[in-house]
Amino acid sequence: MRDRACSRWLPLLAMTLSLAPPASGLVTIDWVSVGDPGNDCDPQVQGCFGAVAHDYQIAKYETTNAQYAEFLNAVAATDTNGLYNTEMASILVGGITRSGSQGTYSYEVMAGRESMPVNYVSFYDALRFANWLHNGQPVGAQDGSTTEGGAYTITAAGITANTIARNADASIFLTSENEWYKAAYFDAVAASYFDYPAGSDAFTRCAAPTATPNRANCEDVVGSVTAVGSYTGSASPFGTYDQGGNVMEWMEAISGSTRVVRGGDYEVLRDSLSASVRHVNNPTGRYSEGANVGFRVATVIPEPGTGLLVMTGLLALASWQRGARRID
DSSP states (O other), X not given: OHHHHHHHHHHHHHHHHTTSOOOOOSOOXXXXXXXXXXXXXXXXXXEEEXXXXXXXXXXXXXXXXXXXXXXHHHHOSSOTTOXXXXXXXXXXXXXXXXXXXXXXXXXXXXXXXXXXXXXXOOHHHHHHHHHHHHTXXXXXXXXXXXXXXXXXXXXHHHHHHTOOOBOXXXXXXXXXXXXHHHHHHEETTTTEEOSBTTTBSSOOEEOSSOSSSSEESOTTSSSSOOOTTOXXXXXXXXXXOOSSSSSEEEEEEEETTEEXXXXXXXXXXXXXXXXXXXXXXXXXXXXXXXXXXXXXXXXXXXXXXXXXXXXXXXXXXXXXXXXXXXXX
């Protein structure tokens, strides 16, 4: 009876398995969860930051050269929107080279720089990378199904007016300023904010990569970017790395004709890593401080897949029916 009862559910379980999401693409993101929704903001001279009404996940690390090169190889054989900047091949701080010609371009990460943060990226390069992730990492021309639509609808008019904002159904996106700020500085246990992103109110010290707490790549101590996560003792309270130093990071916040960047970089004084310091940059710019600017993405908290819910229900029903037969 047990074998016969189980066999009745096999077709339904097979159907359920077909509802599972597709295998992940080439780029995987290490996410950390940021909870405590509805937290208060942190008052600063420029405004009050860090209040987020929802749970979310944020990338543990800055977007790397290896991840961005996968993106380029997927959508930039013909690089319609200039997602590749020739400065990325810089021997000092770059990390990606390009070969071929328009229509046949291919991209390769420079040896030893796979895990370093991508730089020389504009704000719109970051949005297009987020769109590509949101769309499932497709391969093809730069259009509405790959880079121009998805988490953001990118249009020439929107770029000119600096008005492009996150779409309501975005699943992977560039961080908002509040999402970035909370992940960097908020202590959910104490329900308060630290001054520096390694869980400290004391100045972060600039140093070579180390496991010593409250250290970062700044003040030109290293002279270039370092591999993400190299300061292993200096995670934020939520577990992110390099939100202070290495490269400044783009975020969605609009400030007039500019967009906000935060976090300091490998050259700046340690003061720039503080929660009180807020910078802005030209969103189309890749050259002004381009070596110093990168980004990280965030995502919604994933909900149980439809297939998992159906399978759980079917297994519970089968168990109940077996119990009912035993009672009979």
